[in-house]
Amino acid sequence: MKTWIGKQQALIDFTLSSLSRRKLKNFGLLLVYALIVFLLASVMLFTHALRREAALVLKNTPEVIVQRMVAGRHDLIPPGYIEKLGRIRGVQHIEGRLWGYFYDPVVRANYTFMAPTAGTINEIQIADSEIVIGAAVARERGLEHGNLISFRSYTGKLFVFTVASVLPHDAELVSADLVLLNPADYRAFFGIPADHYTDIALSVANPQEVRNIAAKLSETLPDARLILREEVLRTYESIFNWREGIVLVLLSGSILAFAIFAWEKASGLSAEEKREIGILKAIGWETGDVLKMKFWEGALVSLTAFLLGYVAAYWHVFHFSTALFEPVLKGWSVLYPRFELVPVVDGFQVATLFFFTVFPYTVATIVPIWRAAITDPDAVMRG
Numbered sequence: 001m002k003t004w005i006g007k008q009q010a011l012i013d014f015t016l017s018s019l020s021r022r023k024l025k026n027f028g029l030l031l032v033y034a035l036i037v038f039l040l041a042s043v044m045l046f047t048h049a050l051r052r053e054a055a056l057v058l059k060n061t062p063e064v065i066v067q068r069m070v071a072g073r074h075d076l077i078p079p080g081y082i083e084k085l086g087r088i089r090g091v092q093h094i095e096g097r098l099w100g101y102f103y104d105p106v107v108r109a110n111y112t113f114m115a116p117t118a119g120t121i122n123e124i125q126i127a128d129s130e131i132v133i134g135a136a137v138a139r140e141r142g143l144e145h146g147n148l149i150s151f152r153s154y155t156g157k158l159f160v161f162t163v164a165s166v167l168p169h170d171a172e173l174v175s176a177d178l179v180l181l182n183p184a185d186y187r188a189f190f191g192i193p194a195d196h197y198t199d200i201a202l203s204v205a206n207p208q209e210v211r212n213i214a215a216k217l218s219e220t221l222p223d224a225r226l227i228l229r230e231e232v233l234r235t236y237e238s239i240f241n242w243r244e245g246i247v248l249v250l251l252s253g254s255i256l257a258f259a260i261f262a263w264e265k266a267s268g269l270s271a272e273e274k275r276e277i278g279i280l281k282a283i284g285w286e287t288g289d290v291l292k293m294k295f296w297e298g299a300l301v302s303l304t305a306f307l308l309g310y311v312a313a314y315w316h317v318f319h320f321s322t323a324l325f326e327p328v329l330k331g332w333s334v335l336y337p338r339f340e341l342v343p344v345v346d347g348f349q350v351a352t353l354f355f356f357t358v359f360p361y362t363v364a365t366i367v368p369i370w371r372a373a374i375t376d377p378d379a380v381m382r383g
Helices: 002-020 023-058 081-086 135-141 169-175 183-190 207-220 229-267 271-282 287-318 326-330 347-357 359-364 366-373 377-382
Strands: 064-070 073-075 091-104 109-115 130-133 148-152 158-166 178-181 199-204 224-228
Touching: 023 169, 023 229, 023 287, 023 347, 064 081, 064 207, 081 091, 081 199, 081 207, 091 183, 109 183, 135 158, 135 169, 158 183, 178 183, 199 207, 207 224, 224 229, 287 347, 287 359, 347 359
Parallel strands: 109 178, 130 158
Antiparallel strands: 064 073, 064 199, 064 224, 091 109, 091 199, 130 178, 148 158
16 A cells, blocks of 8 residues: 555656646646636535525515415405405414515616514514615715605605614615605505505415415415525525526536547647656566556546636635626616625535546546557657
């Protein structure tokens, strides 16, 4: 065992000295190789971290959301809906919600207006003519605690509110464009009659029975549209997969160019490399030793490039907010939330990236070396 280890160390030492004799060529290859790994790893790390954040955010959302449909459009929930839902066995908690969108021409962005209910942002209590706003709204409008802000409702009436507080930065991922106001102010601003709601959120006593209860809800309320939490999670998963695919397609040209470049470098030996192999064979090296030496050369280059690219991608995603791909992967919006992703590394994802970036290049170096190694040393040195 010691003999084998010593032999591998000697091969690695010789490989390093061989690489150092072609510094410029190998450095260029290493730089391009690491750049490709960096781009791919950045996309994969960012989308995986966003998926995890989305799953954590949606973990405590209602299991079922009930909306009323009229002529294929979302309409207000009339009185009597909540009572009908309460008669269905298995429904644990029912709550009417008030929320909607308001376009602010000042910043040319939509705000999400919402009346807090049980379980909403720690059940904030908001006084009349006061609002609680998200950090992005405060940032864009230059607002802070105690400032006044006016909104003109869709009926043309002007409403003036006092900023009671700004939601913390830690909640910006879900509250960047949020404007919270009490139910009475919400109904007055949007003209919502009493006992009417935007939709209904309900929880189920047995999570395994969500789909069965959803079927009962559809039978009881034929004009209702049901949105299940698991369907929302699948939708977010599809959106992230789609956006990740867009970026990878945009990068496909550079990836293909690198593949051609790497294959050309790995499959074609220069006259100097052929002469080196001929000399090694002439002084007694076996074919297996030459193959091992060149295998270590390919492995060292590809492993170094992979580590450099992956570490750079990690810093790019979790310390520099993915500046290169942020608009595409986050989406297009005026009010971008500012948040720091929790570092997450998926072992399977790393293994997949490693296999498709390191393994092909390392294997590609074997075939041309084997052809040169089995050729007569004199013929190799003569070219």
